[in-house]
Amino acid sequence: MNEIAAWIAGFVVAEGTFGRIIEPPRFRFAVGLGAVDEATCIRLQVFFGVGSLVRSARRKAHYDDEVAFVVQSLSHLVNTIVPFMDDHLPPSYKRKQYIEWRERLVDYWENGAKRRRLCTEEGCDKPQRALGVCRHHYYVKCGR
Numbered sequence: 173m174n175e176i177a178a179w180i181a182g183f184v185v186a187e188g189t190f191g192r193i194i195e196p197p198r199f200r201f202a203v204g205l206g207a208v209d210e211a212t213c214i215r216l217q218v219f220f221g222v223g224s225l226v227r228s229a230r231r232k233a234h235y236d237d238e239v240a241f242v243v244q245s246l247s248h249l250v251n252t253i254v255p256f257m258d259d260h261l262p263p264s265y266k267r268k269q270y271i272e273w274r275e276r277l278v279d280y281w282e283n284g285a286k287r288r289r290l291c292t293e294e295g296c297d298k299p300q301r302a303l304g305v306c307r308h309h310y311y312v313k314c315g316r
Contacts, residue, residue, distance in 0.1 A: 176219065177256070177259075177260045178260065180216065180219060180256075180260070181256075181257075181260035181261050181262060182262070183203070183212070183216075184203065184257070184261060184266065185261070185262065185264050185266040185267075187203050187204070187205065188201065188202070188203050188266065189201070189202050189203070189204070190269055190270050190273035190274075191273075192273060192276060192277075197280050197284060197285075198244065199244070199246065199249055199273070199276075199277045199280070200242060200243065200244045200249075201223075201242070201243045201249060201253050202240050202241065202242045202243070203216055203240065203241045204238060204239070204240035205238070205239055205240070206236035206237070206238060206239075207227065207236055207237035207238060207239050208236060209239070210225070210227075210239045213225055213239050213240065213241040214241075216241040217241050220243070220252055220253070220256070221252070222243055222245065222248035222252050222253075223241055223242055223243035223244075223245075223248065224241075224242055224243075225239055225240070225241060225242075226239070226240045226242050227239050228240070246277075246280075246281055246285055249277060250277065250278065250281050254274055254277070254278070257270050257274070258274075288300070289304075291304075291305050291306035291309055292304045292305055293305055293306070293309045296308075296309065
């Protein structure tokens with residue numbers, strides 16, 4: 173696995189992008205290639221176990237069609253992409269870009285992101301609705 177991880181990290185240095193949109197806040201990790209290299213994007217998706225493939229038609233007649241491996245889910249970025257990049261991305265200009273992107277991502281994750289909270293009743297793992305509890309516990313509290 174270390175050999176594969178090293179290959180992927182080197183590939184990210186060459187072809188990866190760490191993107192951010194300020195308003196509304198959105199983060200994205202992507203590797204975009206010509207459509208003939210779709211197998212590489214599939215390999216990335218299988219390795220990470222997250223993300224999706226985005227296919228695009230050529231923008232100009234002399235260009236190739238394109239395919240990109242894209243991860244936009246905040247939880248997937250924080251829990252899968254960041255730990256991998258922290259451990260494997262080699263010292264490079266891309267790593268400097270990544271460190272800056274990661275700082276903003278983690279800050280947003282910890283301080284600004286809306287995340288689905290779980291019911292505050294002990295042992296309940298359903299999503300919160302009103303009053304900090306799930307729908308079932310809400311109706312119990314309201315006597316319905």
